[in-house]
Amino acid sequence: MTNPLSEPPAPPARPAAGGSLDKLKEHIxxxxxxxxxxxxxxxxxxLFxxxxxxxxxxxxxxxxxRDCxxxxxxxxxxLHRGAAGIDRIASALWYPIWDARLGLDHSVRTLPEALSVAHDDVKxxxxxxxxxxxxxDAALSEELIAAASDQWRRTAVRLVPQLKELTTARWTSHGExxxxxxxxxxxxxxGLRDVTLLRGVGRAGIADTMRPAVRAATLRLLDTRDALHLAVGRRVDRLVAQERKAVADLLDIEDPDTLLRRVSGDARTIAHAVDDAWRAIDRLRGGRRRGGPSGAPSRRPVARDVVEQDGELVLARTAIGPVPDxxxxxxxxxxxxxxxxxIARATSEWLASFCPPLPTPWxxxxxxxxxxLLGSGPGLLPAWETCDRYGLIDAWLPEWARMRSLPQHHPIHRYTLDRHLVQTAYEATAYTREVDRPDLLLIGALLHDVGKGLPGDHSIVGAPIAAEIATRIGLPPADVATVEKMVRLHLLLPDVATRRDLSDPKTISTVAGAIGDPATVDLLHALARADSRATGPAAWSDWKGRLMAELVGKVQTxxxxxxxxxxxxxxxxLLDGTLPVVHLDGDRVAVAAADRRGLLAGVAACLAMHRLDVVGANTVTVGGRAIVEFYTQPRYGSxxxxxxxxxxxRRVGAGDVSVTQRVRARAMSARGGTASPRVVxxxxxxxxxxxxxxxxADSPGLLYRVTHALDEAGAEIRAARISTLGTDVVDAFYLVGTWSPADRDRVAAAVLAAV
Structure with missing residues (x-):
């Protein structure tokens, strides 16, 4: 044993942070x-x-x-055979590892203890x-290795339910x-944890899980994780946006998007192998429950030309002919x-090989x-992914190849483009009973972002592409025009609802004129909600839903x-009583005070001090009495x-600036942290x-700084709409009066200086 009075040997050196690119590449x-x-x-x-x-x-x-x-x-x-003083031996091993600042997961077992725990704990x-x-003692180690492998082969099928429960919980927590x-x-x-599962299924002799494609995908993911550790300088497994460029450089990949698409492809390969492994296990367990094979498997019709066999869908015998449908x-x-x-693997492969192309129109x-398919609900996502795996989607929609695994760069987006489109169709099923044409809602949901990845505004660019697809699908011209309009205007309702004054008649007449008919309003309303929910948590909130519902109601009227x-x-x-007057009504905060410059900014600072985020504001002056109304939501939910x-x-309304002094100072100190702000x-x-x-980009006290700058520039704010999209904001301020180009330049400069 290492002498406790001597210094333990130094651990292997880890790559130095900030090393040259070529040096870091040597560790991948x-x-x-x-x-x-x-x-x-x-x-x-x-140490031993x-x-x-x-x-x-x-x-x-x-x-x-050997893949650390x-x-x-x-x-x-x-591992030990009941050695005396094993705790002291263990401490002599573990403490030098901890002192070296290495993470350690350890256990001390006898051989029977290790096998007993493994017998009931699948992990x-x-x-x-x-x-x-x-x-x-090498013989002791080999005894455990052989016994554990033999025990796994005998108990793997029994432990599968536990393994599936743990795996499903992990997937639910971490996503795809x-x-x-x-x-x-x-x-x-x-991910790499699933590869461990695949190895286990293969070692149990249930299925051939580690095929060449899976091995290659695993090696690439291991290389990516190596590069991620080196780029960050510590243990981390989540590949976040700001690290993708450094990781791509270390892997000699041309750009971050290509890296993300490679990771997506490798993850799909592994996920497909896991799906195949689960099916092999289910078939084995089903056979054991029946007591082994006894004649031909049962077949149950589920649709025209489709039957269920052993928990999978296969083709009916009558569907397989010289010229399939x-x-x-x-x-x-x-x-x-x-x-x-x-869908059974053999059936998917047969369809990919022998199903003829769809004619135009369909x-x-x-x-x-x-x-x-699009309206099937929870079954849509796995069925679509299976079809994509075998190339069927590309046969239906040739445009899909361009969109597969395409990254979306706005921080509010959670998914790649292809998954976002399918997820939107899934979310749209919740609204099919609210529209006259649920079929057009589902098709529009699948195609609404088809223009992404191409130059220009994706709504404008995508509209003719969607119209072409709708024509190819076989929709009549009137329906094609509706789908084209849905794609072109799919952002209209959420943008107007969160950035415009809904009490302004011009807002309503403009939206009504753009959409043109009540049925399309309902379609766009349903699509906007489905799109927001499919985007991610930051894209949807109750206040956004209320604003859209208010806008839709007024446009329909x-x-x-x-x-x-x-x-x-x-x-x-608010028009009567001694000033200042304060009304609090849920998310509405109203203050009436003597008209003076800086009131709006002061109230905004006070709300920030109480951790309230502003989503809208209205102001009006009646007989020297200024009335400001804010619509808010709690920043942290409380x-x-x-x-x-x-x-x-009340103190702010009375002119007491000391109330918000700390917030004002913090807000002013945050200036300059926003990259490339724009005034439009x-x-x-x-x-x-x-x-x-x-x-x-959003920053602490931004609303206070901007309203203060507008006050100082002599602008009268009639209304404001605050729209936060992840880490970005689009704040709209209604400035009363007509503004010359020189005045607009002066005000814009003041606002940008405040940001």
Whole structure:
């Protein structure tokens, strides 16, 4: 054993942070991982007691497989035959590892204890399959390795339910690596943790899980994780946007988007292999429950030309002929999605090889099958992914190849473009009963972002592409025009609802004129909600839903009756009484005070002090009395203290600037942190004002700084709409009066200086 009075040997050196690109590249790849494992083995042997019979040290996890990343933890098992003083031996091993600041997952077991735990704990059982002798009694280590492998072959099928439960929970927590813009390379579905599962299924003899494509995908993901560790300088498995460029450079990949698409493809390969493994296990378990094979398997019809066999969908014998129906692949996919059963691998391969191309226009059966597939609910996502795996989607929609695994760069997006489109169609099923044409809603949802990845505004660019696809599908001209309009205007309702004054008649008349008919308003409303929910949590909120519903109601009224909204009258209670007057009503905060410059900015600062985010504001002056109304939402979800907020607002209304002094100072100190802010003037969109739009990155006190700058520039703000999109904002300010080009330049400069 290492002398406790002497310094323990130094651990292997890790790559120096900030090293040159070429030097860091030397730490990536299979050879580099082997070298790391060998160096760690040597160090651990130096720490291990010498001439100690009946005790051995085994590596499991990444070190056991010799694929440890530059900053991976160590997973070690100290095995013994009941050795005296084993706790002291273990401490002598573990403390130098901790002192070296290496992560350590460790256990101390006898051989029977290790096998007993593995017998009932599937995670331990899988871990022992990677066990490798490092130091000490080699015979003892080999005895455990052989016994654990034999026990796994005998108990694997029994432990499958536990394994599936743990795996499903992990996937639910971490999502699908193939479709996430910032996925976990290890824990997400299709990540490296799933490769451990595949090895286990293969070692149990259930299926051939580690085929060449899976092995190649695994090596590329391991290389990506190596590069990620080196780029960040610590252990991290989530590939976030700001690290993609550095990782791509280390892997000699041309750009971050190409890296993300490669990761997506590798994750898909692994996820598909896991799906195949689950099916093999289910078939084996089903056979055991029936007591083994007894004649031909049962077949149950589920749709025209489609039957269920052993929990999978296969073709009916009558469907296989010299000239198959071109709509067959779509009908099989729709059946799989509706009954929520997988398509058998052999059936998918047959459809990919022998199903003829769809004619143009599509036959009615194919079009009906597509709508059924898109409207199938939870079964849509797995059925679509299976069809994509075997190339069927490309046969239906040749444009899909361009969109597959395409990154979306706005931070509010969670998924790649292809998954976002399918997810939007899935979300749209919640609104099919609210529209006259649910089929057009589902098709529009699938195609709404088809222009992304091409130069120009994706709504404008995508509209003719969607029209071409709708024509090819076989929709009549009137329906093609509706789909084209849905794609072109799919952002209209959310943008107007969150950035415009909905009490302004011009806002309503403009939207009504652009859409043209009530049925399309309903379609766009449903599409906007589905799109927001499919984008990610930052794209949807209750207040956004209320604003869109208010806008839709007013537009429908305008289209039905021609009536436009009258300008709202001020709250009578705010027009009377001693100033200042404060009203708090849920998310509405109203203050009436003597008209003075800086009131709007002061109230905004007070709301920020109470951790309230502003989503809208209205101001009006009546007889020297200024009335400001704010619509807010809690920044962290907790409700505000109404007594404290009302007291502070009264002091602000009375002109006491000390209330918000700290917030003002912090807000002013945050200036300059926004990259490339823009001011855009929107004319002819309001009845009695021009609209100044500020597009910038969000920062503390931004609303206070901008309203203060507008006050100082002499601008009268009639209304404001605050739209936050992830880390960005689009703030719209209605400025009363007509503004000359020189005045606009002066005000814009003041606003940009405040940002």
């Amino acid at each position: 790849g299979t050879a580099a991982r082997d070298e790391r494992a060998a160096a760690l083995d040597v160090w651990l042997r130096q 007691p010498s001439h100690l019979p009946g005790v051995s040290l085994l590596a499991v996890g990444g070190l056991g497989r 990343a530059p900053y991976s933890d160590l997973d070690l098992v100290l 331990v059982a899988l871990g022992l399959l990677d066990a490798r002798h490092v130091a000490g 690596l193939a479709f996430l813009l910032e996925g976990d390379l290890k824990e997400a579905s299709g 071109p709509s067959l692949s779509l009908r099989v996919a729709a059946a799989a999605a509706i009954v929520r059963l997988p 036959p009615p059966a194919a079009r009906a099958a597509l709508v059924s 305008a289209l039905d009756t021609g009536a436009l909204p009258e300008p709202p009258e001020p709250d009578p209670e 409700p505000y203290d109404p007594v404290a907020l009302a007291a502070d607002l 003037w929107q004319r002819d969109v309001a009845t009695d004002a021009v609209v100044l739009e500020l597009r910038a």
